[in-house]
Amino acid sequence: MTRVAVEPEVQAERRRAPAPAPAQRSAAKRRRRLREGLEGWGFVVPALVIVLGLSIFPAIWAFFLSLQKWNGFSPAENVGLGNYQQMVTDSELHDAFFHTLLYVLLFVPTSIGLGLFLAVALNRRIRFIGLYRTAIFVPFVASAAVTGILTTYLFNPQFGLVNNVLRVLGLPQQGWLEDPSQAMVVITIMSLWGQAAFTTVIYLAALQDTPAELLEAARIDGANKWEAFWAVVWPQLMPVTIFATIWQLIGAIQLFDLVYTTTRGGPLNATQTIVYYLWQTAFQKLQFGYGSAVAYGLFALTLIITIGVVVYSRRSKTEGF
Structure with missing residues (x-):
């Protein structure tokens, strides 16, 4: 009986509680988006590092190497x-x-x-x-x-x-x-x-x-x-x-x-x-x-x-x- 009597009072108190302000809702959305973005990047970054390491970096290094004369052992010589x-x-x-x-x-x-x-x-x-x-x-x-x-x-x-x-x-x-x-x-x-x-x-x-x-x-x-x-x-x-x-x-x-x-x-x-x-x-x-x-x-x-x-x-x- 006590529980039945208390529940209407709790529900009425919740109805009287003020709704979150628009600024609070906007901040909560930004935090949620930031968390989702970090989770997504957490999955992407390892593959991205591998791709950059095996493609972009060698391509840049090969371009500078194409301007040199180098046999892999002796010092490189710039030939333009x-x-x-x-x-x-x-x-x-x-x-x-x-x-x-x-x-x-x-x-x-x-x-x-x-x-x-x-x-x-x-x-x-x-x-x-x-x-x-x-x-x-x-x-x-x-x-x-x-x-x-x-x-x-x-x-x-x-x-x-x-x-x-x-x-x-x-x-x-x-x-x-x-x-x-x-x-x-x-x-x-x-x-x-x-x-x-x-x-x-x-x-x-x-x-x-x-x-x-x-x-x-x-x-x-x-x-x-x-x-x-x-x-x-x-x-x-x-x-x-x-x-x-x-x-x-x-x-x-x-x-x-x-x-x-x-x-x-x-x-x-x-x-x-x-x-x-x-x-x-x-x-x-x-x-x-x-x-x-x-x-x-x-x-x-x-x-x-x-x-x-x-x-x-x-x-x-x-x-x-």
Whole structure:
């Protein structure tokens, strides 16, 4: 009974208590936001320190190093823009540039076209479609070492599987990885085996996001599947195409791992790319200053090409970013 009698008095006292002032409520909100912000930064800061430590700081150090001549042991010698001037007359670097350009021209358009073809083929409701999609994506997650070993097994001129098949068919055997005119083609084929899955997944997601009403309207207007694809689906895929092109272009310019695990730049430096030449210069010849200059030159080239593609895509109103 006492408790029942007291509770109404307590509730009445609470109703008579003054409400918090607006200034107090504002201060409480600021304290709560500050606490939430500190908690968020507590999760972000460790990863941020790692990113800055492994990217920003090395990039700044490499820039100052590109202005010096240093072999990693003796005192560094300031040469100003000497390393960049040397790049203009370096014939070996020029050869590496043209090898990289050849690889880009072979790899990027083919990876985009192959990815689109596979995505259209896999955008169907058939039995075991999940298995087929998984099988297409498996090579993408394979390491460069595995891809290199597979490349050697398939295209070795002496005991490779491809030449054995040609021998059985009575066709002339090829030099493949030991032929300067064919080695880069082999590198491109194996790169497509591993990287075409990326564009396939991107295109497949875009195809599944295409409004079915547009395709139905095209069919009502009398368009066949081929006409509907080019008139309706392809314009919807243009932003994805721009994004995939830039992504594959950057990856192609930075080709290193597959060359390292297969040809080591041979034969006769026919597969020596810019990044592989950079690695040789810095870590084999111990020319860290010149290697850093080459790295910044490669960065500038990649940035210019990327900006050019983005500007063109935006002017044509097909931007992918």
